[in-house]
Amino acid sequence: MMNSVLKVENLSISFGGLKAVDDLSFEIGDKMIYGLIGPNGAGKTTVFNCITKFYTPNSGKVTFKTNTGEQINLLEHSVHQIINYGLARTFQNVELINDLSIIDNLLIGAHSQYKTSALQQAFLTPRARREEKEHRGRAMDILNQLGLADKANEIAGSQPYGVLKNVELARTLMSRPKLIIIDEPAAGLNETETEALAEMIKKIRDYYHCAVLMVEHDMGLVMSTCERICAINFGKKLAEGTPDEIKQNKEVQEAYLGKDDDDAEN
Amino acid sequence: MSILNKKQIQYIIFGVIAVLLPILTQAKGSTITLLASIGITAIATLGFNVLLGFSGQISLGHGAFMGLGAYISAYFVSQMELPFFLSLALAAIIPFLVGFILGLIALRLEGHYLAIATLGFAVVIEEIFAELSEFTGGWSGTKTTYPIIFGHKFDKLSVYILIIIILVILMILTYNFMKSATGRALVAMKKSEHAAQAMGVSLFKYKLLAFSISTMYAGIAGSLYIHFFRFAEPKLWGITLSLDLLAAAVIGGLGTIGGAVVGVAFLKVLPTVLQMLPVFGDFDGLAFVLTGVAIVVFVMFYPRGLINIPNDLYHKFFKRKRAENEEVKA
Numbered sequence: 001m002m003n004s005v006l007k008v009e010n011l012s013i014s015f016g017g018l019k020a021v022d023d024l025s026f027e028i029g030d031k032m033i034y035g036l037i038g039p040n041g042a043g044k045t046t047v048f049n050c051i052t053k054f055y056t057p058n059s060g061k062v063t064f065k066t067n068t069g070e071q072i073n074l075l076e077h078s079v080h081q082i083i084n085y086g087l088a089r090t091f092q093n094v095e096l097i098n099d100l101s102i103i104d105n106l107l108i109g110a111h112s113q114y115k116t117s118a119l120q121q122a123f124l125t126p127r128a129r130r131e132e133k134e135h136r137g138r139a140m141d142i143l144n145q146l147g148l149a150d151k152a153n154e155i156a157g158s159q160p161y162g163v164l165k166n167v168e169l170a171r172t173l174m175s176r177p178k179l180i181i182i183d184e185p186a187a188g189l190n191e192t193e194t195e196a197l198a199e200m201i202k203k204i205r206d207y208y209h210c211a212v213l214m215v216e217h218d219m220g221l222v223m224s225t226c227e228r229i230c231a232i233n234f235g236k237k238l239a240e241g242t243p244d245e246i247k248q249n250k251e252v253q254e255a256y257l258g259k260d261d262d263d264a265e266n
Numbered sequence: 267m268s269i270l271n272k273k274q275i276q277y278i279i280f281g282v283i284a285v286l287l288p289i290l291t292q293a294k295g296s297t298i299t300l301l302a303s304i305g306i307t308a309i310a311t312l313g314f315n316v317l318l319g320f321s322g323q324i325s326l327g328h329g330a331f332m333g334l335g336a337y338i339s340a341y342f343v344s345q346m347e348l349p350f351f352l353s354l355a356l357a358a359i360i361p362f363l364v365g366f367i368l369g370l371i372a373l374r375l376e377g378h379y380l381a382i383a384t385l386g387f388a389v390v391i392e393e394i395f396a397e398l399s400e401f402t403g404g405w406s407g408t409k410t411t412y413p414i415i416f417g418h419k420f421d422k423l424s425v426y427i428l429i430i431i432i433l434v435i436l437m438i439l440t441y442n443f444m445k446s447a448t449g450r451a452l453v454a455m456k457k458s459e460h461a462a463q464a465m466g467v468s469l470f471k472y473k474l475l476a477f478s479i480s481t482m483y484a485g486i487a488g489s490l491y492i493h494f495f496r497f498a499e500p501k502l503w504g505i506t507l508s509l510d511l512l513a514a515a516v517i518g519g520l521g522t523i524g525g526a527v528v529g530v531a532f533l534k535v536l537p538t539v540l541q542m543l544p545v546f547g548d549f550d551g552l553a554f555v556l557t558g559v560a561i562v563v564f565v566m567f568y569p570r571g572l573i574n575i576p577n578d579l580y581h582k583f584f585k586r587k588r589a590e591n592e593e594v595k596a
């Protein structure tokens with residue numbers, strides 16, 4: 001792949017004796033929707049945590065093409081710097097600020113975009129006001145796009161899990177990302193909501209011109225949205241390819257043996 | 267109506283009332299002293315709330331930063347003959363820098379090192395205050411005068427008014443700050459470090475920012491203290507004062523602006539009222555015991571703090587009514 005936004009090479013991390021991710025490599029093309037699948041405990045979330053520097057892998061390289069087109073190794077940067085380069089993420093268990101409104105939660109997602117200083121903000125200088133207004137406007141646009149506009153001023157903690165999952169997804173877009181990585185976006189959603197999510201993910205990619213890396217147990221969602229998929233088990237790559245190739249792969253079938261496709265886990 | 271809903275306007279109205287109250291009632295000197303003391307402590311508590319209420323960090327040495335501000339201010343006014351406002355600015359900036367350096371060391375480590383480091387700082391600085399007698403007057407204390415501002419010599423009432431004006435300005439600035447991107451970053455950090463980090467918030471940088479800002483408020487409060495009471499001694503700035511700030515922030519309502527004022531007023535007024543009762547009349551450590559009890563009671567039974575009581579009561583009755591209506595419908 002010539003034009004990749006993210007290239008993971010030989011990534012490994014172990015916890016004690018357990019090899020959670022084992023020499024894993026994969027590559028995501030520009031504006032591609034990419035799936036990372038595998039049974040429970042396969043190491044998917046751990047891969048996300050390594051890419052975003054919540055964990056420091058034992059070895060490997062993660063090359064990311066930044067907003068400015070530069071190639072950087074994410075592993076050489078700190079966890080809070082990652083989003084500045086254009087990579088935003090969600091969490092499997094939803095990490096929102098429960099006692100803030102949904103729009104304020106989105107504004108936290110814009111943190112990396114603010115240019116004014118704390119002092120300018122305290123004195124409400126024209127520049128600080130303009131900036132705040134601009135990001136508020138963007139937040140409303142994103143909420144509109146994702147059909148959440150009517151909930152903008154609701155307190156996050158009062159909303160059902162399915163809504164929170166979508167708010168977290170919306171929050172990633174505030175940072176003008178080149179790549180968003182989302183951990184089980186369909187967890188807690190019913191069938192119609194999941195279908196709507198599939199449309200939404202495609203729409204996000206087209207509208208915001210970003211690539212999507214998604215971990216998901218719902219095979220229907222994965223197969224209908226992802227252009228390429230990487231299947232892992234015990235931290236190791238089983239197969240990589242198009243949805244059809246993955247469906248037909250023997251090893252993948254075995255790993256999922258005895259498991260229903262829609263045996264989604266929260 | 268909508269203009270009255272603006273917090274900034276509410277703070278100004280509060281300030282006007284606080285100023286007019288002693289003037290219209292021709293309050294006694296001791297009442298003005300009590301009100302001024304509430305105003306001064308509220309400024310320090312406001313800063314403490316930025317630290318604890320918004321960023322979730324604890325300091326046990328904020329009293330020491332107040333002392334630092336007090337001595338700096340007295341020194342520059344009395345010995346260097348600098349104008350009052352310049353001394354006040356220095357009493358804000360120097361503690362800010364000292365806080366910054368202390369934070370730089372203590373916040374590198376994860377966990378509750380800040381509480382320990384600030385406690386150590388308070389102990390050390392009390393000794394320094396006592397030893398540096400040229401600067402602080404040593405154990406016997408130092409004296410200064412009411413401020414002279416633009417050639418105008420202030421008296422007790424006018425210093426009180428100045429305190430309230432500065433308090434209101436700081437309430438407004440703090441409110442703006444807390445509603446800004448930086449304030450949201452602090453709240454995010456307190457509620458979910460993971461979310462904050464993923465959104466680009468450096469935990470170290472923002473903890474350091476919150477801590478240094480809060481020490482600046484303490485410095486301002488200290489400066490106003492010494493120019494109102496015109497006397498200071500090293501033992502004023504110890505752990506008791508620091509715990510008072512902590513208690514006021516918790517009791518008033520963590521993470522609220524008005525809570526800082528309400529919490530301080532509660533802690534200052536209640537002992538005075540109780541002392542009037544015959545049972546408590548000659549109980550010496552009453553204020554101290556009461557503060558301890560109040561912290562425990564609020565943390566355990568009402569962590570949202572005094573400031574939220576009216577709102578919570580309103581919602582409770584309002585919600586109940588609505589629930590009943592819904593039952594009727596069903």
Ligand SMILES: Nc1ncnc2c1ncn2[C@@H]1O[C@H](COP(=O)(O)OP(=O)(O)OP(=O)(O)O)[C@@H](O)[C@H]1O
Nearest residue numbers: 015020038039040041042043044045046047092265
């Ligand atoms: N911080 C950690 N410390 C120790 N072990 C860990 C840690 N994080 C993950 N693991 C282990 O690594 C393995 C992979 O976990 P991971 O959460 O990445 O799985 P997953 O593929 O996301 O699973 P699921 O589908 O259930 O979310 C598991 O055995 C898990 O217990």
Ligand SMILES: [Mg+2]
Nearest residue numbers: 044045046092
């Ligand atoms: Mg997982």
